Every structure is written in C-alpha cells, then in structure tokens.
Amino acid sequence: MNAELATNILDNLVQEKRGEPLNRLQRAIIQGVLDGLTYQEIKNNYAIARNYQICYLARYVAYHLWKLLTEVLKDAGIIDPDERVRNKNLWESAMRVAQQSVQSESVQKSQPPVPPDPRLDRKLRMRYRITEHLVSTEFSDTYLAEDEDVPDRPLCAVKRLKSQSIETTKLFEREARVL
Known part of the structure; x- marks a missing residue:
C-alpha cells in the first residue's frame, strides 16, 4: 500500500462516519506524513500548504486532524479507547483501516446476493x-x-x-x- 492509497482509505472512512470528506490540506498532511516528510517539507511539496506557517500546520491543522482520525477510528472500533492517532502511528492506523475494510468486504461477499428485481428493464x-x-x-x-x-x-x-x-x-x- 502506498501513501496515496492509505490517504484515500482514511478519507473514505472519515466520509463514511462523519458525512464529509477530508479537505485538501488535511489530505496533504496525511499523505506527507505517510511519505515520511516533515511539516516543512509538506509545506514545500504541497501547493495547498504553501501559504500556511509551519507551526499552524503542525499545531492546529495536524492536531485537529489527529483528533478527528482518533475519534473516527474509535467509533469504527479500529483502535482501543485509550489509543490516539499521531504522525508516528499513522501508517499502522491506515493499515488497520485497510485490514478491516478487507474483512468487511469478505463478510459482505459471503452473504447471499440479493436477487435482481424482475421488473427492472421491463x-x-x-x-x-x-x-x-x-x-x-x-x-x-x-x-x-x-x-x-x-x-x-x-x-x-x-x-x-x-x-x-x-x-x-x-x-x-x-x-x-x-x-
């Protein structure tokens, strides 16, 4: 799994649980952290982050992003109540989300399919x-x-x-x- 795929997986979970996707700045921070970049490098490499101060990115945007991801992953039962998502464990958190989505897909596939409505295309x-x-x-x-x-x-x-x-x-x- 690469950083872009992991970002999409986290974004999909947030959208599923909260009803709205991550914004572009939040996605840039996640992808940058997953790529091993510092906040300075994220600011330099992502156009959306260029107009922000590094301390704003790290202490405000990232802080609220980790808090949001922590709440969403707790609600989904992916992390324990005493765990918190941070930049140091973001890969592990994304891997857990991916693993759970694969497991839930296999459960859905094991259930019998709903027969198509015979009236459709009539x-x-x-x-x-x-x-x-x-x-x-x-x-x-x-x-x-x-x-x-x-x-x-x-x-x-x-x-x-x-x-x-x-x-x-x-x-x-x-x-x-x-x-």
Whole structure:
C-alpha cells in the first residue's frame, strides 16, 4: 500500500462516519506524513500548504486532524479507547483501516446476493422501460421509467399497487391527483 492509497482509505472512512470528506490540506498532511516528510517539507511539496506557517500546520491543522482520525477510528472500533492517532502511528492506523475494510468486504461477499428485481428493464405498454426501483411501501412499489416514444426519453414514476382493496385504490387515486 502506498501513501496515496492509505490517504484515500482514511478519507473514505472519515466520509463514511462523519458525512464529509477530508479537505485538501488535511489530505496533504496525511499523505506527507505517510511519505515520511516533515511539516516543512509538506509545506514545500504541497501547493495547498504553501501559504500556511509551519507551526499552524503542525499545531492546529495536524492536531485537529489527529483528533478527528482518533475519534473516527474509535467509533469504527479500529483502535482501543485509550489509543490516539499521531504522525508516528499513522501508517499502522491506515493499515488497520485497510485490514478491516478487507474483512468487511469478505463478510459482505459471503452473504447471499440479493436477487435482481424482475421488473427492472421491463417495458410497460410497449412504451415505458422501467430503469430503477425507487421505494417500497406496504401499499405499493414505485419505479422510475423512461418514455421510449419521446426523443429525449423523459423520466416518469410508475406505481405497482400491492393490494386492490378500495382503500388502497382511493389512496393511489388521491396521490395521482396531487402529482
């Protein structure tokens, strides 16, 4: 594993756990540290870091970055509660994240695959091709379809009622009027 791949692995974990990726400066610090660079060398080698003072990079950005990575890795169960991520153990932390992602992928592969929806790619009324399943409720399934008779193939919603009861039909008619 190289520094760029390790940076991507850490970035993906942060995005998965926090909902937003690392910024470019944080990525530059991680990649520089993994490449064995000092903060001075990171400042010189990465354009994003050139406008910052070395003490700002080390004492503010890196400090908060190590704190963030520590929280994310603890939340993911990758490091123990008393461990902290630092520049000295960043490689080890990245390797643990990579190892866990490989293990979780093998667990996912061992589970039986979900069969594809038989309605996908079906054509309705010789015109509407179903492309995607959007949502299922207790009353209906909703699909996305393309109108193949129109040149730019506009999208439309297609409902399949699960029950033909009067209440379900009234609910569908009311929804159709609103749309």
